[in-house]
Amino acid sequence: MMDTVNPLGSRSYGQFCALARGLDVVGDRWNLLIVRELLAGPMRFNELKASLSGAASNLLSSRLRHLEENGVIERRLGDAGVLYALTPWGMELREPMEALGRWAAPLVMTGRRGDLFRPRWLVPALPGLLRGATASPPVEVGFEVEGSLVVLRIDEQGPSAEIQPDERPSTVLSAEPEIVVGLVAGGLTVQEAVAEGQLHGDVEVLHRAFPPGRASVMSTPDP
């Protein structure tokens, strides 16, 4: 049987199934990682290329075109060239991606093994792992990781994160990527030091995964 072949790579599974059709759009190599990058905000071509070290420029170019044609991302012509950004539908990939990240959480417990790391990746990862956690009053904590500042916020709506915010939060922790990404220390330290008894919901993954206390508090001014 002849497979339907999309002229821009991505041969279709040709199956009448939502999952399969979704994979036709985002299932090819690098696609979901491109979306992960953009979940932290719009990026330029060369930023993507740099962050996804290993993806060749021709391949990246091809993927971006495919994702654009399928309504996942859009090109924005900014002052200084092209910006790639998620469409509203593309942003809805956050949920399945967080779910997949949660499923794969045990795999990062083995530690970093010379793998690449970008602080940007924490933006979808941290809220994904903390899903269900709520806090009132809100908790806001910054992680200083490899020169970047990632701010995690937990409020009544749940957790969210952003990178390089306009203003520093009052509490900033300095931590190795292994600590934050590997689900070690950071979370429990956050809970214990900052929000004692204020976290509710599904924080089991934290309790299982975070040995206490290895992140160091850098600054906690004006209380």
Added chain:
Amino acid sequence: MMDTVNPLGSRSYGQFCALARGLDVVGDRWNLLIVRELLAGPMRFNELKASLSGAASNLLSSRLRHLEENGVIERRLGDAGVLYALTPWGMELREPMEALGRWAAPLVMTGRRGDLFRPRWLVPALPGLLRGATASPPVEVGFEVEGSLVVLRIDEQGPSAEIQPDERPSTVLSAEPEIVVGLVAGGLTVQEAVAEGQLHGDVEVLHRAFPPGRASVMSTPDP
């Protein structure tokens, strides 16, 4: 930079990120579709090959070995040969896969276009689309699709589905795959004819997607 290459295909992204490590395990072509097949129950090699029409046998063989080595599936030596089944961890892929299916739901609204279809695929798809729906007393409805019987059950715990159950439910609807899979008719008919006012939760997708009334009731014995 040199990519780490797994001897059994599947070159690693080499990124310290749960999503990326998860994709190292299940991101390669066909992997998630193999898992989808097994979500409806264990299968033989040739059943998989037949259901995933298009996957070459060598490729399928390679993928199965990869998934087994990574703890997603396991081989069971039954009376009549090898059975492939999900491990407990593999079953937890249900959640991210349902989320991806929900994200891709708009893509199946365009209808079947000569695509393949297997009733088995409804087993993860229907509960995924009905996520959040509850019913008490429970609602049980069968769909007779292309010679197979898929039973959808909604109770206090939420929706679930199985294929070829031991006993037929009292209500069985006959429907084209387009009707059931494409989110047309079936659901609303179920709600209206069987569980009027008994469904609660996130059934918006149904209300949006299901034009009423195109499924025909085949049998509704003993009330």
Added chain:
DNA sequence: CCGCATCCTCATGGATACTG
């Protein structure tokens, strides 16, 4: 039949170089 292994062809991925 079932569960693969082999062989072959061609599309795709990946690295490097080059260009508007």
Added chain:
DNA sequence: CAGTATCCATGAGGATGCGG
């Protein structure tokens, strides 16, 4: 800076073989 062009290695797809 934002891509295209090229080239090569690898993976996907299809047919067939083959031992149990």
